[in-house]
Amino acid sequence: MANVTIDNVVKRYGAAEIMHGVNVDIDDGEFVVLVGPSGCGKSTLLRMIAGLEEISSGQIRIGGRVVNDVPPKERDIAMVFQSYALYPHKTVAENMGFPLKMAKRPQAEIDSKVGKAAQILDLSHLLKRYPKQLSGGQRQRVAMGRAIVRDPQVFLFDEPLSNLDAKLRVTMRVEIKELHQRLKTTIIYVTHDQIEAMTMADKIVVMRDGRVEQIGAPLDLYDRPQNVFVAGFIGSPAMNFIHGRIQSQGAALQFVAESGLVLPVPPGSAEEGRAVIYGIRPEDIEIGPGGIPVRVAVIEPMGAETQVFAKVGNDMIDAIVRQRIAARPGDELPFRIDVSKVHLFDRATEKRI
Amino acid sequence: MRSNKLGWMLLAPTLVILGLFGVVPFIYVLWVSFHQWNPFAANPEMIANGADNFRQLVFDTGFLSSLSVTLAFVFFAVTSELILGYALAQAFMKDFPGKAFFRTIHTLPLIMAPIIVGSIWKLMTTPSIGIIPDLLDSWFGYDLNIGQSAVAAFVTTVVMDIWHWTPLVTLSLIAALVALPADPFEQAQIDGASKRQIFWHITLPMIRPAIVATVFIRLMDALRVVDEVLMLTGGGPGSATRYIGVHIFREVFPRTNYGYGSAVSVVVLYITILVCWLLYVGLIAPRNNKA
Ligand SMILES: Nc1ncnc2c1ncn2[C@@H]1O[C@H](COP(=O)(O)OP(=O)(O)OP(=O)(O)O)[C@@H](O)[C@H]1O
Ligand SMILES: [Mg+2]
Numbered sequence: 001m002a003n004v005t006i007d008n009v010v011k012r013y014g015a016a017e018i019m020h021g022v023n024v025d026i027d028d029g030e031f032v033v034l035v036g037p038s039g040c041g042k043s044t045l046l047r048m049i050a051g052l053e054e055i056s057s058g059q060i061r062i063g064g065r066v067v068n069d070v071p072p073k074e075r076d077i078a079m080v081f082q083s084y085a086l087y088p089h090k091t092v093a094e095n096m097g098f099p100l101k102m103a104k105r106p107q108a109e110i111d112s113k114v115g116k117a118a119q120i121l122d123l124s125h126l127l128k129r130y131p132k133q134l135s136g137g138q139r140q141r142v143a144m145g146r147a148i149v150r151d152p153q154v155f156l157f158d159e160p161l162s163n164l165d166a167k168l169r170v171t172m173r174v175e176i177k178e179l180h181q182r183l184k185t186t187i188i189y190v191t192h193d194q195i196e197a198m199t200m201a202d203k204i205v206v207m208r209d210g211r212v213e214q215i216g217a218p219l220d221l222y223d224r225p226q227n228v229f230v231a232g233f234i235g236s237p238a239m240n241f242i243h244g245r246i247q248s249q250g251a252a253l254q255f256v257a258e259s260g261l262v263l264p265v266p267p268g269s270a271e272e273g274r275a276v277i278y279g280i281r282p283e284d285i286e287i288g289p290g291g292i293p294v295r296v297a298v299i300e301p302m303g304a305e306t307q308v309f310a311k312v313g314n315d316m317i318d319a320i321v322r323q324r325i326a327a328r329p330g331d332e333l334p335f336r337i338d339v340s341k342v343h344l345f346d347r348a349t350e351k352r353i
Numbered sequence: 354m355r356s357n358k359l360g361w362m363l364l365a366p367t368l369v370i371l372g373l374f375g376v377v378p379f380i381y382v383l384w385v386s387f388h389q390w391n392p393f394a395a396n397p398e399m400i401a402n403g404a405d406n407f408r409q410l411v412f413d414t415g416f417l418s419s420l421s422v423t424l425a426f427v428f429f430a431v432t433s434e435l436i437l438g439y440a441l442a443q444a445f446m447k448d449f450p451g452k453a454f455f456r457t458i459h460t461l462p463l464i465m466a467p468i469i470v471g472s473i474w475k476l477m478t479t480p481s482i483g484i485i486p487d488l489l490d491s492w493f494g495y496d497l498n499i500g501q502s503a504v505a506a507f508v509t510t511v512v513m514d515i516w517h518w519t520p521l522v523t524l525s526l527i528a529a530l531v532a533l534p535a536d537p538f539e540q541a542q543i544d545g546a547s548k549r550q551i552f553w554h555i556t557l558p559m560i561r562p563a564i565v566a567t568v569f570i571r572l573m574d575a576l577r578v579v580d581e582v583l584m585l586t587g588g589g590p591g592s593a594t595r596y597i598g599v600h601i602f603r604e605v606f607p608r609t610n611y612g613y614g615s616a617v618s619v620v621v622l623y624i625t626i627l628v629c630w631l632l633y634v635g636l637i638a639p640r641n642n643k644a
Contacts, residue, residue, distance in 0.1 A: 050539075050543055051542075051543075052539050052542070052543075071542065072539075072542040072543050073542050073543070073544075073545045073546065073547065076545075077543060078543065078544075079540070079543045081536055081539070081540060083536055084536075085536035085537055085539065085540040086537070086540075087537050087540070087541075087554075087555065088537070088559070089558040089559060089561075090558075098541075098544050098546075098554070099544035099545055102541075102544055102545045102546045102547075102550055102554075103545055146540075146544070
């Protein structure tokens with residue numbers, strides 16, 4: 001168990017700088033999730049922590065020790081690769097037992113640990129198979145198994161559940177969380193999946209183009225995104241953004257969109273005349289009396305909830321409501337916005353106001 | 354199912370050529386091996402003599418000694434070529450200045466005809482004019498004379514074979530190493546494997562098919578080495594380097610003992626198959642059964 005410090009880390013491939021000074025502090029035993037769009041450098045950061053990529057400048061410390069020049073095998077980390085990286089010539093059991101065998105543990109101990117991991121991962125009946133005889137999801141679970149038979153200082157997971165079906169993904173998510181609660185080992189976990197990030201993380205790191213956009217607890221990021229990117233990235237379906245200006249209406253302030261749509265803002269939130277981006281999450285809009293009438297474009301009933309898309313000028317506004325909607329496209333519905341849940345961002349900097 | 358006729362038609366040329374140049378001569382040699390046939394003897398006819406040639410072979414000390422020096426030659430040559438070839442292949446996987454140049458010149462021996470290799474080595478090892486005896490003498494005070502010392506002659510033929518054929522091993526192992534995926538090696542580092550453990554547990558098993566194929570090729574080639582050795586030592590001194598191929602040559606041409614020579618060839622073929630089979634059983638079969 002150890003804390004991990006990523007201190008102003010820069011990564012260059014030749015002249016191309018793909019990571020521009022990343023800082024993340026990870027406490028001992030913390031479950032940290034890295035999220036960000038494809039190509040933002042999540043895998044690269046993970047590989048630098050593992051020691052598979054050189055650090056161009058900056059420092060990575062594991063348990064207080066600077067590991068910039070420590071080879072992977074001496075960092076005491078376990079990693080699950082995005083590509084599984086199974087040993088093709090070894091059986092499932094041999095794959096999972098490999099780290100223990102390298103550590104020269106007795107065979108009996110290896111067998112029992114592998115057996116236990118296989119049970120958790122529902123692989124017991126596949127132990128004698130070779131990787132090429134497995135499905136993608138099964139391979140992914142073998143890779144997980146190879147990591148969890150160990151007792152490392154830090155677990156690194158690179159999208160370990162991306163190839164599983166929805167049901168297995170939920171099971172594995174719970175397993176990993178449970179594993180974390182039991183072992184209390186530091187975990188750094190990369191994912192594309194909103195729900196994984198929100199449900200598993202103690203702390204989420206949102207990255208974009210080799211930079212950290214925001215770090216915080218899942219609900220922190222959800223409630224107070226620091227910029228438009230984070231606001232749009234965290235939460236599903238994504239937040240609505242409407243461009244416009246703040247105007248005064250008597251003593252109060254209001255938001256006037258370019259399309260002319262007028263929306264409420266919290267009092268004292270921004271000065272008059274400021275060009276802003278207005279953000280409201282679909283789940284913070286209700287349909288009810290006193291709302292702003294908007295014209296419905298599409299209605300998508302999903303059973304428990306109904307998603308309503310309304311078109312206002314060029315802006316599409318998306319609402320998720322609990323009730324069933326009888327309206328048809330073209331009808332008008334009153335959208336009632338929860339003013340306390342409105343996010344305002346500066347138009348130029350895209351930063352939260 | 355597709356038409357079988359077309360398939361056979363497409364295969365026909367290959368089958369005809371294979372039959373004409375492979376199967377027919379083999380059957381002919383097999384046929385001759387059961388005869389006494391010396392076209393320049395008093396009776397030049399082929400006289401069927403059953404298994405007499407083979408019976409004679411078993412007690413032929415010349416044949417048996419030639420067989421044992423051949424096996425020794427093959428063992429030392431192929432083992433060294435494999436180890437050296439792997440080391441070179443690994444070296445060529447890294448980047449160093451002049452790599453392309455070295456890689457090119459190191460393959461040059463491969464494109465030389467064995468008879469030329471033999472003559473070059475003869476020139477280089479002839480006492481008093483060759484460079485090798487000269488250097489050995491000035492560096493180590495060792496007097497290399499492959500015309501007199503049986504051990505020196507044997508070692509020189511082995512070294513010559515290594516010089517000639519290591520590049521082949523290097524090339525095929527480079528191909529195998531280049532084709533290896535990177536992630537198992539990264540994973541192994543993370544799993545705490547040392548360099549040595551990675552070699553034994555990951556690299557070697559993953560290039561095993563290439564190694565086996567290379568060993569097969571080298572084994573079969575080394576077992577039937579003739580021209581280079583004939584050129585370099587002529588099989589001597591005594592019978593120190595009289596490998597099977599040389600033995601057959603000496604038996605068939607100067608002595609025109611065709612029946613007996615054919616019998617030796619058949620036995621050598623049998624031994625080649627046997628060695629390859631043993632290798633197969635030892636190296637490949639256990640893997641396949643497990644899979
Ligand atoms: N060897 C390399 N040479 C040059 N650029 C590279 C190299 N490896 C990765 N990159 C670049 O680094 C950036 C980050 O890649 P990385 O694999 O870390 O992305 P990622 O966030 O893991 O994406 P994904 O979610 O698709 O897995 C990408 O833009 C990629 O093109
Ligand atoms: Mg990635």
